[in-house]
Amino acid sequence: MRLRALLDTDALGLKLLGGEDELDRTVRGVMTTDLRDPSRYLSGGELVLTGLAWRRDAADSEPFVRILAQAQVAAVAAGTAELGEVPDDLVAACARHRLPLFAVHESVAFATVTEHVVRQVSGERAGDLAAVVDRHRRMMTSGPAGGGPDVVLDLLGSDLDLRAWVLSPAGRLIAGPKGAGGPALPADVCARLAAEHLAATRTGRRGPHRVTVGQTTYSLFPVRAGGRAPQGPPPGSSPRGARDVRETVLSDWLLAVEADAADWAEERLDLLHGVTQLIAVERDRREAARTVRRRLAQEVLELVQTGAAPAEIAARLRVAAPVLLPGLGTAPHWQVVVARVDWDGGEVAGGPVAQALLEEILVDPASTGPEHSDRIAVAHTGEEAIALVPLPSVTGEHDGSGTGILADALLESVRDPLTAGLEDDGRVTLGVSAAVHSAEGLRGALEEARHARRVAAARQGRVCAAGHQELASHVLLLPFVPDDVRRAFTARLLDPLRDYDRRHRAELIPTLEAFLDCDGSWTRCASRLHLHVNTLRYRVGRIEQLTGRDLSRLEDKLDFFLALRMS
Secondary structure (H helix, E strand, C coil), X not given: CEHHHHHCCHHHCEEEEECHHHCCCECCEEEECCCCCCHHHCCCCEEEEECCCCCCXXXXXXXXXXXXXHCCCCEEEEECCCCCCCCXXXXXXXXXXXXXXXXXXXCCCHHHHHHHHHHHHHHHHHHHHHHHHHHHHHHHHHCCCCCCHHHHHHHHHHHHCCCEEEECCCCCEEECCCCCCCCCCCHHHHHHXXXXXXXXXXHCCCCCEEEEECXXXXXXXXXXXXXXXXXXXXXXXXXXXXXXXXXXXXXCEEEEECCCHHHCCHHHHHHHHHHHHHHHHHHHHHHHHHHHHHHHHHHHHHHHHCCCCHHHHHHHHHHHHHHHCCCCCCCCEEEEEEEEEEECCCCCCHHHHHHHHHHHHCCCCCCCCCCHHHHCEEEEECCEEEEEEEECCCCCCCCCCCCCCXXXXXXXXCHHHHHHHHCCCEEEEEEECCCECCHHHHHHHHHHHHHHHHHHXXXXXXXXXXXXXXXXXXXHHHHHCCHHHHHHHHHHHHHHHHHHHHHHCCCHHHHHHHHHHCCCCHHHHHXXXXXXXXXXXXXXXXXXXXXXXXXXXXXXXXXXXHHHHHC
């Protein structure tokens, strides 16, 4: 703001005592001081408010004003409460140094002047920043220049003193201010903010959404692809023609600002809306960059599903590897991940939603920026999303175990945010194959990942995953056996043993478990249970007598094994 504007505000009660020719100076801030030398706290452009406590006699005015002039402050405003009036020696010193001087009436608090100036300066900065944001958006939409969301986040920090971060729907940090100082946003806070944002979005409430974590309040602004208008709530409560929020709730980014936007002026809210539109441009750019990787994944998937010759699939993989692993070799190992998003009612197509979600959760949650996500290739067919994940080979040897993606670890950091976005009418299920090192193994890996996803779907919970390690025969079979059949089968085999143990404390159930774990070895089982072999034979004989089974037969051993797993 200009100094001249201070005189136009009657509520401030300012009287100009000198410096009429300098009223077009720009005020960039306010400082209140009674130090004799406040130079270390000045950066230029301030309106200096002083109660004159530094002045002991007339000789003190000259050095004080000289220090302010050298610091290039905008003006001085002196209070009259201490001396009743501004002393002539101060007026003369300001005149010599061409420093505008105001008198502040004793009825006006310095806080009133400070609040007014800060409000005006902040509004001017917001207007300047809005212009920068608009120019930046035009640059990004017309060419590759711009620098991504980090640039505008730094502007928010430097010009408006706002710390802000861009987060994925799963809570991954995509961008943050580099020059704002202070600690980075912790991963658990990112996950909490993403969960609160998704929960609020599912209700259909318009942003920004306010969340308090500990002692800090954050305002959450949705970043919607293509800069589209806010969406409505799910079917049943949305107005006619509104886009179903479930189509994008698991893929849209959010802008988290460390501030309470409840009392913000419309101008500042409009500015942040412009920032989200700018970030949406970058999101759309990254989405477009995924087109090539999606197409490669789709081509490989179609070859695998139609039974193409391994040589043909291998040729396609040689094309894909340099794109997905630039500079890291052309013969990686591969894993297949299958995901499905199901919504109650079936109005929303799950394939595209699962595709965008899988591209997100396959990115290392500790990574930032686009680098890692540029190596994710996801296709979708029907309601399934299928990811072809390259694993760089270092030694050229691989046994398909112990490396690569683990199903539980994949969902560990994103479970809470996704559960909030799925609310009560959605599920995410996911299956992971073992790693394979050749085209011949991809068809089996795809089927393995699909079977693992079916195992995950049989579990309880909104977000479930299973890996190839869980595909033993009993794991594949048990989830699909009806509960009443399971209970009857278990009771028929184990209830006689439980009743006997209850009456005689014979420990037949623990003995049966140990016997099966030792593959029917009498000596190993007796050693594990600290029993004589004859005692073990007696107990096993009692088990066979009570159940009518023979533990030397493979079929009966398998029945007992399954019954124990289901109990």
